[in-house]
Amino acid sequence: MSTPERIHLFTGNSNRPLAEEVAGFLGIKLGEMEVSRFADGETRVRCAESVRGLDVFVLQPTCPPVNENLMELLIIIDALKRASAKSITVLVPYYGYARQDRKTRPREPITAKLVADLITVAGANRVVAVDLHAGQIQGFFNIPFDNLTASLLFQDYFSRKGVQDAVIVAPDIGRVPRTRILSSKMNWSLAIVEKRRPEPDKAEVASVIGDVKGKLAILVDDMITTGNTLITAAEAVWKNGARKILAACTHAVLVGEAIKKLEESPIEELVVTNTVPIPPEKMLPKITVLSVAPLLGEAIIRILENRSISDLFTVGASEQIALY
């Protein structure tokens, strides 16, 4: 049987356009999975085709509405497990609840670990994510975990655009390892914005480390949610004399006033991916969306064929430290 014939890909409601695109890339049709709601709001799932003895894939980012999408994912996995699928690979291009990955104050939960336990107990055998907020979340799972990156998509985009001699800016210290992938691939310098969070979802800039004066600055982050981190960083870089500011963020979560703030910010272009769907009313002209569908499709093929996934993003030794 050829590889496409062996692929059985299902999705819930969190990002159907991306699942359709991945299916198109693979030359297959999405599997039939009914996902709706009971009258009381509970999630109702039924797999409408046999998966007995098959290697199945479920694509469902846990983006907003996070609880709804997470619950759909868990129930879909449960349905496939009880339908006797041989293996269940879960593709969560955006892994929600990732930012609480450790206790920063007493009596806080570690939601990234809780979600890992839920996905595992539901019946997943393998997980694939894109630009996981923190690489160590992979260790919260005792099953194989592939953390893909959109960095090479951004590299390709900026190369095709003819961007030369930029400075890559990490909008907080935690982002430095990831930003280094792009800066070393492009041979560009790196600057760091020292961010403080006085309270959740608020960001304050303490200082900009590195030279941005007169330069084209590209801010790189894993996600833009409220926009506070990216936009305060952009304003600081602007005040420090950057000539032009672009930004690249893998996950465009874009909640609350993010769009309004982005529109008014000094960021000329925000490049994101389609791990999270962007509704038309949020699609500002300054937003460019790159597709992760080929990356996910290729990962599915390689998983089925037992081929290396890391070959998908051939990076040097120093950049690999950022990935694993």
Ligand code: R5P
């Ligand atoms: C922080 O550690 C993350 O990498 C992002 O910078 C942050 O989560 C973005 O959130 P917001 O847009 O709400 O500042």
